[in-house]
Amino acid sequence: TNYLVSVDQFSNADVTHYIHLAQAFKRGLAVTLKRPAYAMNLFFENSTRTHTSFEMAERQLGMQVIPFDPKTSSVTKGESLLDTLKTIQAIGVDLAVIRHPHDHYYQPLIEAGLDMSLINAGDGSGQHPSQSLLDMLTIYEEFGHFDGLKIAIVGDLQHSRVARSNMMLLTQLGAQVYFSGPKAWFNADFAKYGDYRPLDELVGEMDVMMLLRVQHERLTADKDATFDAASYHQQFGLTAARAAKMPAQAIIMHPAPVNRGVEIASELVDAPQSRIFQQMTNGMYIRMAMITQLLVQKGLLAAEPIEEVAH
C-alpha cells in the first residue's frame, strides 16, 4: 500500500517490523535514496511533536522537505484537499503527511487512487497511527512484550484519536486494556476493548498508566463552562498520591501536550517512572520506520534495510 492512515492496517507482524526498524535507526542504521525524494507536511491542525518529528525523520532519511502553510495556501481560496494533493503530486512531491480536523478526511484521497504516498498524522477524533506505533515502541522497550500487560487509558476518551488507535492496537497485541476518567466520556463502543473502572481501583494494578489530554478545543462551549481543572485533577487525574500506589515496574505515558496539574500532577511529568519525553524521541524513529516502509514500496531506496533490522 502507499498509505498508512489507520492502525487497523497493521498486523502484529507489521507492528513488530516497525518496532525493529525504529530500533535499528536508533542504533544508527542509515538508508540511501535512489534519487532525490520530496516530502510535504500538511498540518491543518496545530502540532509540535508530530510535525517536528515527521520533518526530522524525513530529513534523517535524506528527503527534501517542501514547506506548506495552510493559511497562505490556495486552500484559503476554496481549493479542496484532494485538488491540493493532486497539485503537489503533479509538482513532484513523493510523500504527503497530513493532519486534519475532519475524521476520515483521507478516505476520498485513497479512493481517488493518488500515486503519491500518504501518512495520516491525525484525523479529528479518528486515528493517530504514528502516535500509536511510537507508544508500542515505548511499551516494548520497557517490557519486551505486550501479552497480558495491564494498561489503563485515562481521561478524555471521547475526543482522543490516540485512545482510539491504542485501544485497538493494544488489544490486538494481547494487552489487557482498562478505561477510566469521566464516565460520560466512556463510549459504549469502547467496551469491546476493555472495562471502565474507577481510577483508584486501577492505579495499584496497572503496568502502564496512559493519561490523555483534556481537549479543551474540542469540548462544547457548554461543557467547557462547567469544566473545573482542580476538581478534574482530584477526581480523574494522576495525582502524586495515586502515583505512589503504582507498582514498582509501572510507567506513566501521555501523548502530550500535557495539561500539567489537570490530567497529571506536574511533577509526575518529569518523574523517574514517566516515559513522556522518551515517547517523543521514539516518535522520530518510528516515523523514520513508517516513511521507510513507503519508500521501499515506491522502490525509492537503493537497498532494503532487511539485514540491518535482523536482531
Ligand code: CP
Ligand atoms: N502527541 C501529539 O500528537 O502531539 P502534537 O499535537 O504536538 O503533534
